[in-house]
Amino acid sequence: MRSFTTYVIAAIAFAAGSWLAPWEIVPVIAALLVLLAPARFTPFRLTVAAAVAWGGIFGWTAFRAPVETSALARELAGIVHAPSWGGGGAIVLLTPLLAALLAWSGAAMALSVRERRGRRVASAQARP
Helix, strand or coil: CHHHHHHHHHHHHHHHHHHHCCCCCHHHHHHHHHHCCCCCCCCCHHHHHHHHHHHHHHHHHHHEEEEHHHCCCHHHHHHCCCHHHHHHHHHHHHHHHHHHHHHHHHHHHHHHHHHHHHHHHHHCCCCC
16 A cells, blocks of 8 residues: 555656646656655656656546647657657657656666765765
């Protein structure tokens, strides 16, 4: 149950952040969650949560305005030269993948910074 609440908290953070700010907020949220609670928010959990959040946002948007969403997906598919099968289906599948990669990169960077900082503190304490 604790793992599920971790996913829910992270997914809500990613969804709210993405709704209120540009997409660049995803790695920032992931980094902050890892720095605040590294044992609870692992890069894998944050990757899944970000993909679920963006998939949920895309699904909600498609549910509320299916025609406009389909037109937008086809237009985006044309811009990035992706196949436009199924009304821009490639973009629909790639959108959560982008969020997952952004979250993983932010979490991995935060873990690296945390580990380096920990080594620096340990070496400073070892000096006489």
